[in-house]
Amino acid sequence: MMPDYVDISVHAFPEGADTPKRLNLVAKSLGFTAIGLIAHSPYWSQFSDSNTISGIEIVAHSVRDLRKKIAFFSDTAGVICVHGGDEQINRAACSDDRVDLLMHPERGKRSGLNQVTAKIAQKNGVALGLSFGYFWKKGQVARSRVLAFQHQNVILCRKFGVPIVITSDAYSHFDLRAPRQLKALARLLPLEDEEATAALSSAPQNVIKRSTKKEEQRV
Amino acid sequence: MKPLRPTLRDSFRYVAFTLSSEQPVRTRDLQTGISDAAKSLFGDVGVSKLGIKVVMFDGTKGLVRCRYQHASELQATFASIGKIENNRVRVTVVGTSGTIKAAIEKYLQIDEKIRRIISSCVTVPVSGKAVRMRGKEIDIIPEEKEIVDRADVQFIGITIDDNERLI
Numbered sequence: 399m400m401p402d403y404v405d406i407s408v409h410a411f412p413e414g415a416d417t418p419k420r421l422n423l424v425a426k427s428l429g430f431t432a433i434g435l436i437a438h439s440p441y442w443s444q445f446s447d448s449n450t451i452s453g454i455e456i457v458a459h460s461v462r463d464l465r466k467k468i469a470f471f472s473d474t475a476g477v478i479c480v481h482g483g484d485e486q487i488n489r490a491a492c493s494d495d496r497v498d499l500l501m502h503p504e505r506g507k508r509s510g511l512n513q514v515t516a517k518i519a520q521k522n523g524v525a526l527g528l529s530f531g532y533f534w535k536k537g538q539v540a541r542s543r544v545l546a547f548q549h550q551n552v553i554l555c556r557k558f559g560v561p562i563v564i565t566s567d568a569y570s571h572f573d574l575r576a577p578r579q580l581k582a583l584a585r586l587l588p589l590e591d592e593e594a595t596a597a598l599s600s601a602p603q604n605v606i607k608r609s610t611k612k613e614e615q616r617v
Numbered sequence: 618m619k620p621l622r623p624t625l626r627d628s629f630r631y632v633a634f635t636l637s638s639e640q641p642v643r644t645r646d647l648q649t650g651i652s653d654a655a656k657s658l659f660g661d662v663g664v665s666k667l668g669i670k671v672v673m674f675d676g677t678k679g680l681v682r683c684r685y686q687h688a689s690e691l692q693a694t695f696a697s698i699g700k701i702e703n704n705r706v707r708v709t710v711v712g713t714s715g716t717i718k719a720a721i722e723k724y725l726q727i728d729e730k731i732r733r734i735i736s737s738c739v740t741v742p743v744s745g746k747a748v749r750m751r752g753k754e755i756d757i758i759p760e761e762k763e764i765v766d767r768a769d770v771q772f773i774g775i776t777i778d779d780n781e782r783l784i
Binding site: 414416428533538570571573578 | 698753772774776
């Protein structure tokens with residue numbers, strides 16, 4: 399039986415170029431059961447109906463700012479993702495159990511994760527978001543650098559049992575890819591077939607379940 | 618020259634795909650796009666092992682041949698193609714088969730939704746001009762270019778359900 403594939407980080411209009419309905423239509427035709435509409439924090443206020451959005455990707459410029467934003471959004475948003483890149487922000491995100499997903503920690507000059515951060519992430523149940531959007535968005539040099547960092551992060555996550563979630567990080571329907579194509583890309587990293595399937599099905603579903611549970615506890 | 622015996626020949630897989638693009642894509646540009654993407658991912662040696670060749674392409678769907686063991690690498694190559702000649706595209710694999718005939722019969726007999734050119738001013742969800750319609754999908758050229766620039770596309774994509782006035 400085919401697993402239920404979920405692309406958990408897709409950016410819809412007005413942040414991205416396509417409306418949620420268009421993205422859903424294309425994602426269903428590609429083989430996804432559901433998509434998670436995530437808004438970056440600067441665009442959160444532009445979504446008039448926050449019920450259509452599954453979560454937030456917090457963009458912070460300092461650790462203090464990140465903590466403030468997590469405290470604010472953990473009461474209002476569903477899935478809490480953190481826009482990674484800076485090593486201090488990555489570590490602060492992994493240390494907070496209100497965070498569900500650390501997106502692309504490798505966007506800085508290094509891979510963004512080490513054994514300490516990976517252990518903390520595992521302890522707090524924070525998953526690692528592997529964004530494959532750079533494959534079709536970035537140039538060759540940036541792509542090989544990010545690929546090397548992701549390779550390292552996958553090895554760390556596997557060693558310390560941090561869940562991995564694969565996303566396309568799409569801003570339009572042109573950025574969406576079919577699950578089996580994302581799995582083919584995942585095989586270029588040292589991800590086995592079963593690991594890639596889990597990263598596209600059970601892992602994102604667990605992230606959504608976790609955030610739903612937290613919401614119920616709040617109510 | 619005497620042809621190779623069938624047992625000594627390479628065996629191939631035929632990968633059927635569909636292509637969504639902003640502007641029409643020519644077969645030659647597609648060939649270059651696939652070859653460039655494969656080179657960028659696997660290098661010259663890798664590409665020589667894949668044995669990629671575009672067998673047919675009609676503008677929206679087609680067939681690419683690759684060596685038997687490398688169908689997965691071809692899928693990864695398709696996934697990594699984001700632009701062809703500065704034109705946003707998405708290449709989606711429909712299926713893989715061992716013969717051209719089977720691939721065409723199984724995967725390329727899809728009734729392609731015809732793209733209609735329309736021209737209608739819209740204000741929901743953004744003010745602009747609806748220019749294309751394909752099935753339920755509608756493409757809008759917005760007056761403000763900020764969003765399309767951010768997403769690196771030309772159109773805002775909506776569906777009929779987003780703007781029922783366009784039916």
